[in-house]
Amino acid sequence: MKAVEFIVEALSWLNIFIVPAAFLSGAGFLVYHHYATISGLVFFIMLAMAGIALGLFWAERVRKTIGCSTFMSRIFYSGDVDGK
Numbered sequence: 001m002k003a004v005e006f007i008v009e010a011l012s013w014l015n016i017f018i019v020p021a022a023f024l025s026g027a028g029f030l031v032y033h034h035y036a037t038i039s040g041l042v043f044f045i046m047l048a049m050a051g052i053a054l055g056l057f058w059a060e061r062v063r064k065t066i067g068c069s070t071f072m073s074r075i076f077y078s079g080d081v082d083g084k
Helices: 002-034 038-065 068-075
Strands: none
Touching: 002 038, 002 068, 038 068
């Protein structure tokens, strides 16, 4: 049972990490695609690194405070199911 719990937590952690990393990397790619120069490439790399750092910080902070699976459960919660 511990293995299943670990897999769920790891996938939730990855889900939290990937959002800022992908968003900022995608924004950097769009900048580089529009300005295909060395400065555009540097800006892309800087945004990608910032996204990875922000993703690591956010995912670890959530893991240490409430837990990744709890955080994801609260995000995907729908009050309509309870009949409220």
